[in-house]
Amino acid sequence: MPQERKLAVITGGGTGIGKAIGGLIAADGWDVLAVGLASDQQLPEGMRFAHADITDAAALADATAGNRPVDALVTCAAVLRDRAEWDPATFRTVLDVNVTAALTAAEHLRPRLAARGGAIVNFASMWSYFGTANAPGYAASKGAIVALTRSQAVGYAADGIRANAVAPGWIETPMSTRAQQDDARRAAIDARIPLGRWGRADDVARAVRFLVSDDAAYITGTVLNVDGGYAIA
Template sequence: MKTVVVIGGSTGIGSAIAQAFAGQGAEVHVTGIEAPDAMQVQGVAGRHQLDVRNERDVARFFEAFSHIDVLINCAGVIQREGREFTPEVFAGVIDINLNGTQRCCQAAHQALKAAGGCVINTASMLSFFGSGHAPAYSASKGGIAQLTRSLAIAWATDGIRVNALAPGWIATDLTSTLTQDTERSAELVGRTPMGRWGKPDDITGPALFLASPGAAFVTGAILPVDGGYSAR
């Protein structure tokens, strides 16, 4: 049975991915910032409260695992209304989205090595495009792409593959202000060749693929799952 850890797996894309792996028979552990009994994710083996900003807590969490077959990093935040332009908020977003991902990867390294496991990070279409509204989020996701490529090179000799998914506009709590804005939502859907918002379940198939034997020679890839948004 595979051991799968989904950081930020209590809601949204992370929750959908966690449940998809559980449905494949994996032992899935999810983390979230909220208390375990408040997490809505179903069918998983363990729910754990974890703040990815706390290096000591991250290290302690991963010490419990002798091996990890799949590590999925989905913890992330975005701040709107121009708040990301302030140094404090900018640094806070980077600390969760980018530094938090690196903390988890590094803390899980030995357990991943023991299993010959793989890492799936969460990038974004904003890994490729800039954002005039969310500079910290965009910068963090650009950093995730380069972190993914760098770890893929560094850890290949350990038998660890490192890839990232780059979701497009996915309807989650994180994007609720946009889905509820009729004019802005229409603009985004109009820019997306497939003509709709993505759903968290649209990300699960690509995640399962990247963790499968079918992706045995895939590492350092940033896979867009965006309905064709980045093709324009």
Template sequence: MSSTDFTVAGQSVLVTGGRGGIGSAIANAFVSAGARVVAVDVSPVPESPRVGIEDVVADVREPSSILKAASKFGSLDTIVQCAGRAAPGEEFDPAVFREIVDIHLVGSFNVAVTLKPLMAESGGSIINVGSMYSYFGSPLVPGYGAAKAGIVQLTKTLALAWAGDGIRVNAVAPGWIRTELTRLVEEDPTLNAAITSRLPSGNFSEPEDIAGTVLYLASGASRLVTGVTIPVDGGYSAS
């Protein structure tokens, strides 16, 4: 791949959490760019098929279901890990804390390790999804924040461990994106004002705003980029 090759056309891409806000936007962006996409999620498959996307029900915590989803491809070039949820006000319960960490952090590790042989064959790219809570405190969602902080370290570790296999591992850290996960925050006048006052645009961003950076990390243009987490936060962390 050329260092000026930004194309992902022809790639086989697996997106976890591929029916959520950010995951769905990323899956659609890959399809628009000419890639083949399997979107895995624990939510039901849409009644109407999505153009260019094969939707599969799978749990990132279950290796067998992930292997079955990946078997839709003969090879695999890119994994994007978007699976996750948050439970504000509930995550101080140890059982809920553990569930959130299992989905985000353990799930991301599980998918990567399970599909590593396929990725080594292609010299592929793994792209994890962190958060601004990878860096800032998260008083309402301790499990989510701890898991997202772990994603940054997991990204560095797997990048070093698997460089010899030709696998690149990076992450993106979205800022305040307009999704179901952030809906209650955006609708709360006090929280909304506190957040938007730190955003240069003054507004929440859209899921599609994350996709471009993800496609770059999947392309040959980023072939020297590995082990990093790129903030895609609209300048939130700069203020």
């Protein structure tokens, strides 16, 4: 009897890094459900997209409905509002998307993750470690993700669920377009990265693939930097 294919749910999986993660593990034989508000027209084979506002618990439940066990939850969805985040209302919106929705998805899918001894991978950031005048809400949300991940690792362990996070550095994505196009800022960033280049979506995707795999079966509560050494330079 053929073994049932593994299932991953990826919030924010329709574009950018989320899409790269989905494509990589789909190529390994997984089924991938990408959930969010945006999706590229062409998704890799093995991926399907469900449109939903992940801050709406009912919409998230509808988009992920079913009883099939879930092998991995990747909470990739995030927003960045730059200096507008100093406004308390915008600050709250960023935290709702970047942190609260990650908790909501995990709690909703917890029984299905437990059924498979699944893995959660949350998205922290280099801004989990640094302060920034440009995006205080984003930085605060990513610091909170580190604490949430560690809490999930402890709280979900009895269910056989692992929880880890990746912390990307400067990755060539639409979210970093402003920095990429600012020559002076780009030069300063380049000079600080020990590996001498910005990351690509696939660099992050490979780290996530490891954390959801059996090779990481004894790893939980950790934050894996994917930053070319930026955080330690």
